[in-house]
Structures are given as structure tokens and as C-alpha cells.
Amino acid sequence: MVVKIPAKAVVSASTALGLVAALTACGSGEESGDQTLTYWASNQGASVEEDKKVLKPTLDRFTEETGIEVELEVIPWSELYNRILTAVSSGDGPDVLNIGNTWAASLQETGAFVPYEGADLEAVGGEGRFVETSFATGGVEGEPPTSVPLYGLSxxxxxxxxxxxxxxxxxxxxxxxxxxxxxxxxxxxxxxxxxxxxxxxxxxxxxxxxxxxxxxxxxxxxxxxxxxxxxxxxxxxxxxxxxxxxxxxxxxxxxxxxxxxxxxxxxxxxxxxxxxxxxxxxxxxxxxxxxxxxxxxxxxxxxxxxxxxxxxxxxxxAAGINISVFNDTDNKEGALQLVEHLTSPEEQVYLSQEFQTLPVAVDAYDNEELQGEQMQTFRTILTEHASPMPLIPxxxxxxxxxxxxxxxxxxxxxxxxxxxxxxxxxxxxxxxxxxxxxx
Amino acid sequence: MSTTEEPRHRAAQEATEPAGPESGAESGARKRRPRRSFLPYGMILPAAALELLIHIVPMILGIYIAFTSLTQLTIRNWTSAPFVGLENFVQGLDPGGALGSDLFQSLFRTTVYTALVVGLSWALGMAAAVSLNTRFRGRGVLRTLFLVPYALPVYVAAIIWAFMFNQRDGMINRLLVQDLGLVDDRPFWLIGENAFWVLVIVSVWRLWPFAFLMLLAALQSIPEDMYEAAAIDGASTWKRFTRITLPMVRSANAVVLLVMGLWTFNEFNIPFLLFGDTSPDSARLISPFIYEHSFVNWNFGLGAAMSVLLLIALIIASAVYVRLVLPKGRGND
Missing domain, CATH: 3.40.190.10 (Periplasmic binding protein-like II)
Structure with a gap:
């Protein structure tokens, strides 16, 4: 028996399928509403899961303070740069993201990140908050940086x-x-x-x-x-x-x-x-x-x-990880608040202990728990004996x-x-x- | 392989030719034609749309990118990346320039690699197919066993090979140095000159079962009585191989060699898994070389130009091959 399928139906179905495919291919990613920020974190600890556990309490504290929810994705280093460039080319990325600080100048040139200057720089604590050598890695010398330090390393x-x-x-x-x-x-x-x-x-x-x-x-x-x-x-x-x-x-x-x-x-x-x-x-x-x-x-x-x-x-x-805000964010104010939160001395003490990194906020070094000999050695190297890799695209x-x-x-x-x-x-x-x- | 094509073709011909009692309904068929011709188009539309989206559009975009200076810095507005005309091609093809000379070296290396891998895989595949074409106990087990390298995911296999070729703790050096005592110092396999040979070994290991599978299928279409007749006439095994087997599988051979040649020339997975982002100089094949320029150095324009050059070279090579080697018309082998 031959089942007759109306040609019109076939064409409509095909067109619909084609459209769905086209839309999927163009990919519009997840919507980020005003009160939800998307944050791409780099993988700092032993595993992606481990990092999520470490970041959850600090992000919860942020939500408590501001009422803004954060959707977190921890991305392995091997994928991070690819993911960032894809987001840059499609304009569909997270609101806030971590970058390797040696990429700062290259990514600055793409024009995809919010420059930290004037009120925006003040919103994340101002230049004085950060360790000088780390802050210098934020972008090309003489231009407003498009990233501020998050974790210091040496x-x-x-x-x-x-x-x-x-x-x-x-x-x-x-x-x-x-x-x-x-x-x-x-x-x-x-x-x-x-x-x-x-x-x-x-x-x-x-x-x-x-x-x-x-x-x-x-x-x-x-x-x-x-x-x-x-x-x-x-x-x-x-x-x-x-x-x-x-x-x-x-x-x-x-x-x-x-x-x-x-x-x-x-x-x-x-x-x-x-x-x-x-x-x-x-x-x-x-x-x-x-x-x-x-x-x-x-x-x-x-x-x-x-x-x-x-x-x-x-x-x-001056090794480390910096944090940037995507130009295409719908919630720049909230994004800057998140950067401010993560780079605040209190959170820096917590994060540096969990990830074995150096705080990037100067005041964090006053904390009693960070007075160990190892921490002092790393601090001396980062603050007195470190220079950024060439800040060039x-x-x-x-x-x-x-x-x-x-x-x-x-x-x-x-x-x-x-x-x-x-x-x-x-x-x-x-x-x-x-x-x-x-x- | 192609033995099945002729009956199928004939059947298709019969099906389209009006015959017998049905030819009387010709006028009715003519009336139905508009509806019948629309439906097939509707049915292939999804496939055609997806084909366009997945293959054709990216390919055209790739060709367009080859004429632009698209780098990580211009990727944000990639459609307005500066148009540089043929500059990327000139740079890639200038044998005196750093890039051009690297590209030509890589092309030469890839040609030698392809010849070795395809040649060795074919020889192994043919030898195995011929020996397993006669009935004997355990033949099924051996056939299955021979297909294992082809059935294993290439990622798993290549990573295991990389472990095995590790200089300090790898199994290969343990066998060569400690167990057999053939060499005193543990050689390096994944860096330096030996890297090329590791690439050839792993690629042949991966590819020969494909040749084996295809050639075995072709061998099974040769009538047994031809061998019997030749044996009665006193033809030696070698004579039977060269005078019956080879000519009878000529079409299959031609296709197998073409397909294996194209795959091998474009090989990316194995070097990437063995050596990572950047291959050692001795083993830098053309695909990883292009990848390096596109996704390690982030110069998409240059990478795309080199891909276009590779595409053109492969199309010409395949066209020449098809014209010279593939049998003309419909053979019955």
C-alpha cells in the first residue's frame, strides 16, 4: 500500500527543519536576564568539580549581598582561549570571565571587553586595591586595562x-x-x-x-x-x-x-x-x-x-589570572560588582588559600592566615622580582x-x-x- | 565490489523503462508527472538544506576568509576583516619565505608519509585478505582480530601508542632496551627524527584493516573456478595472484588506494594525539601545519589560504588519478 504524503506538508516540514537547523547552527546560547550573571572561571584547582565547590560559597555570598544570581561555568585551560575567541566572534559570551594574564593585550585589541577606567575602575575598587606588578598585566601600557588581576602567581x-x-x-x-x-x-x-x-x-x-x-x-x-x-x-x-x-x-x-x-x-x-x-x-x-x-x-x-x-x-x-567584563553584557553594573566582590581583600584571602595563589588585593596580605613563610617568599617574588611578559597583541x-x-x-x-x-x-x-x- | 553494480543498474533501467501492460497507461502517467516530480524535491530538501549549512556554506566562508587578514584581533567583526586579496596565497606559496618554505617542506613530507602509509597498508591488507580468503579453521576469529585497530576509537588508540612510545617508561623502549637488549640507550620516539617513523607505524596500524576489509570483499567476488582452472593448468600461486587476483580486483584497488590516499594526506588526529598542538619538525604534516597557523597562531586568513591550496592540490591529484587509474566505463570485475 502506498501512503500518500501531501507534497505541501513535506515542503513545510522540510522548511521548518531547515529553519530549526539554521537557528541551531547560529546558536544563540543561554539568555542572561538582568538579575543573573554568567561567569566563566578558569580551572585553578585539581579538577573542574573541585573548583565549582571552591567558588560556590563566594558566589553565594555575592548573591546574598546583591541579590544577583551567578551561573558558573568552570572551563579547562585547554579550551578556555578557544571558547573566549568563539564568544568574541559571535558576541554571545558570558558577562564576566577569567583570562590568562598573558592574553590580556591580545584580547584587549579585540575590543570585546569593558575598559576599566573612570567610574568603572572605581567600581571594582580602584587601581590602589591591586598589587602593582599584577595590575600592570591588565593590558597594553598607556591604555586603560581591559582586565584586572584576580589570582596572582609567580x-x-x-x-x-x-x-x-x-x-x-x-x-x-x-x-x-x-x-x-x-x-x-x-x-x-x-x-x-x-x-x-x-x-x-x-x-x-x-x-x-x-x-x-x-x-x-x-x-x-x-x-x-x-x-x-x-x-x-x-x-x-x-x-x-x-x-x-x-x-x-x-x-x-x-x-x-x-x-x-x-x-x-x-x-x-x-x-x-x-x-x-x-x-x-x-x-x-x-x-x-x-x-x-x-x-x-x-x-x-x-x-x-x-x-x-x-x-x-x-x-x-608577573603570572596569574585576570578577570574581564564582556562588552556585550546586559548587566554591566552587576558584572562590575562581581569583579569587585571577587577581588575584595576578604574574598582574596579565601580564594588564595583554596587555590594556593597569591592575593591580588594589597590589603589581603595583612590577614594573619597569610603570614606563612612560603606565602612571604611568593609575595616577595611577585611584588619585587616580577615583570609582565611583553604586553603585546x-x-x-x-x-x-x-x-x-x-x-x-x-x-x-x-x-x-x-x-x-x-x-x-x-x-x-x-x-x-x-x-x-x-x- | 562493482559486480553488484551492474545488476542493480539493470534493475533500475528496467524499472524506469515502460514495459508490458503498464505501457498502455502512458497518458495517465503523463498527467501525474507534476505531482510526482515535486515530492522528491520536497523530500530531499532537508538533506539539501543541512548539506548546504554544514558543508557548502562553511566551505565558501573558508574560501572567503582566505582572502582576508582574519586574526584573533579582527575576529570580533570577522565579516569586516581587512580584505587582502591574494596576499595570504603569495605568502604561503613563496618558497623563499619562512612560511612558504615550511609549507613546501611539509607538503613533501606529507607526500612521502602518504606513499609509505598507503603502500604499506595496502600490502598488509592485501596479504591478509588473500591468506584469509581460503577456508580454514579459525578464519573468522582472525578476520575479527584484524579489524580491531579499525574498530577502536582513534583517540584511545593513539593515546595508548603515545604512552607506549614514551622514552622513559614506554613499553617499546622497555622491550628494546631491557628485554631484548637491542639498544643500550633508550631512544626518543616522540621528539626528534624518530617521530616521523612513529607516525608512519601508528598510521599503518590504524589504516591497514580498512584495506583488508575492502580487498577481502573484492576477493570474494572472484569465482572459485577461475583459480581451479588455473591450478589445473599448472599456474603457480604467484602467477594466480598476478594473473587472476590483481586484475580481478583492479577497480576495488583503485578506489581503496584513492580513498586511503586522500585520508592519509589529510591526516590530523594521529599527529595531534601523539604530539599535541605542535608536531616535531620531522613529523609536521600538512593538516597539523595548517591547524597550527589557524588555531595556535590565530591567523585564520593564512590558515584558510593554505587549506584552499591543499584542497586545490588534492582535487587536481584526484582528478588525474581518476582519469589515469580508475577503469573507464563499467567493468565487470
Missing amino acids: YALFYNPTMFEEAGIEEPPSTWEEFIDTAEKLTKDTDGDGQPDQYGVALEAGSERQNSHFAHILAQQYGGKLWSDGPNFASPEVVDAVKLRLDMMAEHGVVDPSNAEFSDGTQSIADFVDGKAAMMMMQGSARTTLASRDFDNYEIAQVPMLDPLPGKPIQSH EEGQMETVLGESIAGLFADAATGSEVTKADIRKALKEAETQMDAAN
Whole structure:
């Protein structure tokens, strides 16, 4: 039997289906009413779920104070930038969002975020509320920032005191010369098979980010910088900076060549916890990973410096997470109130304890609970020895291109090739050309 | 494969040709024609609309983006990103420039990779299909087993391979260094020169079951008595393979090689899962290279231009291949 379907019905159904598909494809996302804010948070703790638990009480306090509900989404780092750019291109994003502070200048250029100036800056507590080095990461110098700091972070030297004691080392190294010397003493063959199985230091040598961060930090110590009107990677100071870190593996053998494959930011922490390395240079947030592995046998010291120091006493970039308000928000006032709430000294004390970050509000440091030795070390580094990564729109790309080039040099060193200063200069020059070509 | 096409075609022909008693109702059919012709269009409309939305519109947008300077900075008003004409193409195609030379190196590497992966997968697939084409105990089990790499999600498989090729704790180095003692130092697989070979190994492992499956189906359409007749005439196994098997599966072969070639040339998942966002120089294939420019460096215009160039190159290569290799007309193999 043939069932006759009226042609008109088929066409109408098809058109309706097509329209539905078209509307779905265009995607209009969730509506944010006046009294509900959407907040995209970055993943700071051990997991997305863990972060939701940490953020819930502070957001509840905000709702209590203002009557504004907050719809929270915690986004893993691997997805965050993509999500932000998608929101920027569609104009359909959250009201408030976290960004990595090294993205601040790039995202500022898109014009998608509310600039913090005048009354808007006052609404979030004013410039005086924030730690100066962190506040400087908010956007391009000389322009009103489009992000303010939320969590402060800095690199520090983590070391294992038991291993130090066993090797007869009393103090953590404060110069790079002492650092290499210490690392050599800590590199040992503990099982007698002729191969070292404990190394002086663990590095994320395949991580583009860490490679770029340390090129920046060490170049500053040598008196140079990564960027001046364009990429400056092949300058003598940056070449020396890259060589200093590379030689830990290539010349001094105090880094396990396997570290050339470490790229996700957790593998060197695992080596440190497993006793395969006695030192590592990581950001303060590494403490959440150490805690999740129940490891507390570590001390913290400042990152070593050159002696004599030809450049600046920089030990870290001003790392951290910033917070921005989307231009397309329907509730700018409420969004600014949320930023004010999260960066207030009281909430900063709570958040920095939960996420092992540094408060970005100056007054938070007066709190008794934040007077520990570790906190003081991190604070000294962030407030006195940190400088922001170059505040340029190409920053993200720079980290990738430069970091990848350094990772390639580590790969060469790990696979047994000799890496000379000329090789380093050549690789960095190529990275410079790549940057120029892509822009 | 194509043996089924002819009867189907004939059946279709018979169905459309007016025949016998029904030909008398020709005038009635002519009256019904307008209604009959409208319905099919209505029925394909949803598919056509979705096809447009999902394939054609993004493709046209992609081609348009290739002529603009769309970066992360201009993405907010992406429709008004500055139009730069052929600049992206010129940059991508300039062998003297940093980008052009990288692109050509990557294209060359991808061609070698494709030739190796397709060649090895075909050889393995053919060998397995021929050996499993004769009846023996356990044949079904082996057939199923051979299909496992193809049935496993590529994400799971590639991540497991990455663990296995890990320099310090990976199974491969444990086998080579500790168990077999073939090498003294643990080699690196996922960085440096070896990365290319890891890519080839994982890709062949993943792809050969497809060749096996297709060729096995083609082999089953060869009449058994042809082999029997050849055997009676004294033809050796090799002769039977080259004189009967290969010519009889020529059409299937041509299609299998074309499809595998296109897939492999565009391979993205395996290098991305093995090496992450940026592949080592030795293993940077064209698709991850384009991805890197589009989504790591956020230069969508350049990425789109390179994609368009890749599309054109593949269309030309496929057209030449189809013309030279695919059998003309309807063969009966």
C-alpha cells in the first residue's frame, strides 16, 4: 500500500527543519536576564568539580549581598582561549570571565571587553586595591586595562630538604653558579647501574609556555628583553638566557634528558614527588598538585639570579589570572560588582588559600592566615622580582613560536646532538622570521 | 565490489523503462508527472538544506576568509576583516619565505608519509585478505582480530601508542632496551627524527584493516573456478595472484588506494594525539601545519589560504588519478 504524503506538508516540514537547523547552527546560547550573571572561571584547582565547590560559597555570598544570581561555568585551560575567541566572534559570551594574564593585550585589541577606567575602575575598587606588578598585566601600557588581576602567581624554586640534607647542602642556591653546583651534587646513581636515577632538577623542557617564560625571566637578568618593536629572540641576551637553561641538560647533565618530552606542566612535578629530581622551578599553583599527591616534603626559595647581575633582578614573570567584563553584557553594573566582590581583600584571602595563589588585593596580605613563610617568599617574588611578559597583541603567538623553538633545542640536546651557541642563535633567528612572516 | 553494480543498474533501467501492460497507461502517467516530480524535491530538501549549512556554506566562508587578514584581533567583526586579496596565497606559496618554505617542506613530507602509509597498508591488507580468503579453521576469529585497530576509537588508540612510545617508561623502549637488549640507550620516539617513523607505524596500524576489509570483499567476488582452472593448468600461486587476483580486483584497488590516499594526506588526529598542538619538525604534516597557523597562531586568513591550496592540490591529484587509474566505463570485475 502506498501512503500518500501531501507534497505541501513535506515542503513545510522540510522548511521548518531547515529553519530549526539554521537557528541551531547560529546558536544563540543561554539568555542572561538582568538579575543573573554568567561567569566563566578558569580551572585553578585539581579538577573542574573541585573548583565549582571552591567558588560556590563566594558566589553565594555575592548573591546574598546583591541579590544577583551567578551561573558558573568552570572551563579547562585547554579550551578556555578557544571558547573566549568563539564568544568574541559571535558576541554571545558570558558577562564576566577569567583570562590568562598573558592574553590580556591580545584580547584587549579585540575590543570585546569593558575598559576599566573612570567610574568603572572605581567600581571594582580602584587601581590602589591591586598589587602593582599584577595590575600592570591588565593590558597594553598607556591604555586603560581591559582586565584586572584576580589570582596572582609567580615562579619559585621548590626543593626537597631531605635530599639536600643527604647531599650535605645547607642552603638553597641563590645564584645560577650555586644552582648548577648544587644540582650536580644532587644528581646521583642511586642503584649502581651506571646511570643517574636522581637528577638535580626537573624541567618542563617540552612546554612552550615554560620555555618562553624562562627565556623572558633570564633575558631580563642578562639585561635584554624578548620584544622591542618586534621579536628580539636572537639578541645576545636571549641567546645567553636560553643557553643557561639548556646547558642544565646539554652540558651539566643535571636534568634527565627524558624531560625533553615533558610538556603538560605536571610531569616535572611528578618527578619531584617521586624523588627523581631534587628541585624544580614552578608557579605557586603547583602546590595544589603536590597536595593532591599528599606530598609536603618540600621547601620554597627564590629563583636564583646571575652574579654579577648585568640586567634586572627578575625571578618570575608577573603570572596569574585576570578577570574581564564582556562588552556585550546586559548587566554591566552587576558584572562590575562581581569583579569587585571577587577581588575584595576578604574574598582574596579565601580564594588564595583554596587555590594556593597569591592575593591580588594589597590589603589581603595583612590577614594573619597569610603570614606563612612560603606565602612571604611568593609575595616577595611577585611584588619585587616580577615583570609582565611583553604586553603585546602577539604575546600568545610569541609564546608558541619561541617556546617551540626552545623545545626543539632541548629535543636536539636530549637526542645526543651537540647544541652550540650558534645553533641556539640560528634556531631563535628562525623563530623570529616565523613571527615576522605570520604577522 | 562493482559486480553488484551492474545488476542493480539493470534493475533500475528496467524499472524506469515502460514495459508490458503498464505501457498502455502512458497518458495517465503523463498527467501525474507534476505531482510526482515535486515530492522528491520536497523530500530531499532537508538533506539539501543541512548539506548546504554544514558543508557548502562553511566551505565558501573558508574560501572567503582566505582572502582576508582574519586574526584573533579582527575576529570580533570577522565579516569586516581587512580584505587582502591574494596576499595570504603569495605568502604561503613563496618558497623563499619562512612560511612558504615550511609549507613546501611539509607538503613533501606529507607526500612521502602518504606513499609509505598507503603502500604499506595496502600490502598488509592485501596479504591478509588473500591468506584469509581460503577456508580454514579459525578464519573468522582472525578476520575479527584484524579489524580491531579499525574498530577502536582513534583517540584511545593513539593515546595508548603515545604512552607506549614514551622514552622513559614506554613499553617499546622497555622491550628494546631491557628485554631484548637491542639498544643500550633508550631512544626518543616522540621528539626528534624518530617521530616521523612513529607516525608512519601508528598510521599503518590504524589504516591497514580498512584495506583488508575492502580487498577481502573484492576477493570474494572472484569465482572459485577461475583459480581451479588455473591450478589445473599448472599456474603457480604467484602467477594466480598476478594473473587472476590483481586484475580481478583492479577497480576495488583503485578506489581503496584513492580513498586511503586522500585520508592519509589529510591526516590530523594521529599527529595531534601523539604530539599535541605542535608536531616535531620531522613529523609536521600538512593538516597539523595548517591547524597550527589557524588555531595556535590565530591567523585564520593564512590558515584558510593554505587549506584552499591543499584542497586545490588534492582535487587536481584526484582528478588525474581518476582519469589515469580508475577503469573507464563499467567493468565487470
